[in-house]
Amino acid sequence: MKIVGINVKNLRKEKDLSLRGLASKVGVSASLISQLETGKVAPSLETLKKIATALDSTVSALVGENIVQTNNPFLRKADRKSLNSLKEGVQMFLLTSKDYNKQMEPLLFKLDPKASSGKAMYKHFGQEFVLIIKGTLEVMLNDVNYILRKGDSLYFNSNTPHQFKNIDRGITEAVWVVTPPTF
Amino acid sequence: MKIVGINVKNLRKEKDLSLRGLASKVGVSASLISQLETGKVAPSLETLKKIATALDSTVSALVGENIVQTNNPFLRKADRKSLNSLKEGVQMFLLTSKDYNKQMEPLLFKLDPKASSGKAMYKHFGQEFVLIIKGTLEVMLNDVNYILRKGDSLYFNSNTPHQFKNIDRGITEAVWVVTPPTF
DNA sequence: TTTATTTGTTAAGCATTAATTAACACAAGA
DNA sequence: TCTTGTGTTAATTAATGCTTAACAAATAAA
Incomplete structure (x- = not known):
């Protein structure tokens, strides 16, 4: 069973970063980022953390642990x-x-x-x-x-x-x- | 560089689970859990999620993201x-x-x-x-x-x-x- | 004490896969 | 046209996550 849906694409777009741009910040290949976004590969924890910090985000957000709900009173x-x-x-x-x-x-x-x-x-x-x-x-x-x-x-x-x-x-x-x- | 500190040990102890107990809930070997807790191996995202749910916790917690800190308008x-x-x-x-x-x-x-x-x-x-x-x-x-x-x-x-x-x-x-x- | 479970740890090997390089098609400017 | 940048994919390799098995130490039961 493969884990799909590391939410890096949206965050990356928000920061106006290209695959290669983010890749260089993280220190991995652009190809890997692409494979993550398309759900072909799950990243290692190490690179996931790097990606999170590079995007000013968190691992939690990247793995989609956030409760998203309209009129949600809670905001992480x-x-x-x-x-x-x-x-x-x-x-x-x-x-x-x-x-x-x-x-x-x-x-x-x-x-x-x-x-x-x-x-x-x-x-x-x-x-x-x-x-x-x-x-x-x-x-x-x-x-x-x-x-x-x-x-x-x-x-x-x-x-x-x-x-x-x-x-x-x-x-x-x-x-x-x-x-x-x-x- | 190895990632250390997946906080599963404390959570496991709180729930009074043994290595084998947790391992069976997660569906992995007890050996793996031990290796995680001692920082010898970083788990895959897939198993990390399983562990999180088995412990009624979150990935975020496991990777340690939430530990974590007189008409006078002025109030000291x-x-x-x-x-x-x-x-x-x-x-x-x-x-x-x-x-x-x-x-x-x-x-x-x-x-x-x-x-x-x-x-x-x-x-x-x-x-x-x-x-x-x-x-x-x-x-x-x-x-x-x-x-x-x-x-x-x-x-x-x-x-x-x-x-x-x-x-x-x-x-x-x-x-x-x-x-x-x-x- | 002796025996039997149960605990956590480690060695060795395998199988999985994360990550790379390279090449690809497409679009946007110059 | 040529160039530069975009994202995607194939194939390969290097890395490592995960297993089984055996281990010592602690606790419980006989």
């Missing part, structure tokens, strides 16, 4: 979908499955060092809650600067002009919950 | 106020300063090992968002069990009956955002 970390980053070095991930009648929009922000929201101040309706998971974030609210470290949080109305910037040497992670949902 | 971690715990071993902290006209209520839950919400199912209005910061939380939604590990999240309507329990050996921490605020 590995299944987070990233949004188009509004600025360089700013990654945003949805913390919920799509297609849900939500009142809140929980996001995860990952900011590279020195990454910021840009010069423009954001201003919109609703409210926002920020909790720092890792790193240090500088948030400007109405010309007032707040330095948020791990565990610190912030709650403000979205119509107050706001900016933010990662002032940590490493990556800063923050849970960002917005109401109402905009994405 | 040290200034968090704790709420009266509704159950033993369940600590709740407000993640906002009080006296704020909020649409959301962000909380931090800290659960001692085995601590739970009790037998009664909660049911109220609004919506809830849960994100695991540390540990492992079991959440029951309408008779469906979800195992949330670090980074996993959950979004559900509050009127669906729900329970939760810390099934980690250590403390479990979760960000819990409720709308509308109730505290």
Whole structure:
């Protein structure tokens, strides 16, 4: 019995990688990747792990252990979908499955060092809650600067002009919950 | 380079299975299981999946992917106020300063090992968002069990009956955002 | 104690297959 | 046209997953 369906093709396409591109990152032949995707061969655990890391994914996702279901309340970390980053070095991930009648929009922000929201101040309706998971974030609210470290949080109305910037040497992670949902 | 550390031994011991016992369930030789546990051989994906199901576990767990870490908008971690715990071993902290006209209520839950919400199912209005910061939380939604590990999240309507329990050996921490605020 | 199970480990060999190289057809530009 | 890039497949080889068998050590039963 052959195992079929290593989900590398979709992930590869999402990252806009060719067979040879991924193969070189992983350190195997392009032919092998093709054979995996077409279900002709099951990879070894070693290469499967390499592929997972090369795709910023997990073995779990590649072997299809994820519960996929419409209106699924559960979202595994590995299944987070990233949004188009509004600025360089700013990654945003949805913390919920799509297609849900939500009142809140929980996001995860990952900011590279020195990454910021840009010069423009954001201003919109609703409210926002920020909790720092890792790193240090500088948030400007109405010309007032707040330095948020791990565990610190912030709650403000979205119509107050706001900016933010990662002032940590490493990556800063923050849970960002917005109401109402905009994405 | 050899892959070491397929976590089958601990899981096998937990289920009080011998090498031969597990081997017969999986359909392989006891020798193979031993070689896996001692890191002499990496299993094929096919047998790895069989082992996972035989142990009521997942490939992800076996390869070790889930072990696995005043109107003032600003709230420092040290200034968090704790709420009266509704159950033993369940600590709740407000993640906002009080006296704020909020649409959301962000909380931090800290659960001692085995601590739970009790037998009664909660049911109220609004919506809830849960994100695991540390540990492992079991959440029951309408008779469906979800195992949330670090980074996993959950979004559900509050009127669906729900329970939760810390099934980690250590403390479990979760960000819990409720709308509308109730505290 | 003696005997008998049961435990986990290892050696050796086999059979499976993961992975390679090479060549292939097809499409998109230059 | 020629070139470059795409994905796929055939054939071969090298690697290794898996087996059987025998092993010592621990526990249980006689």
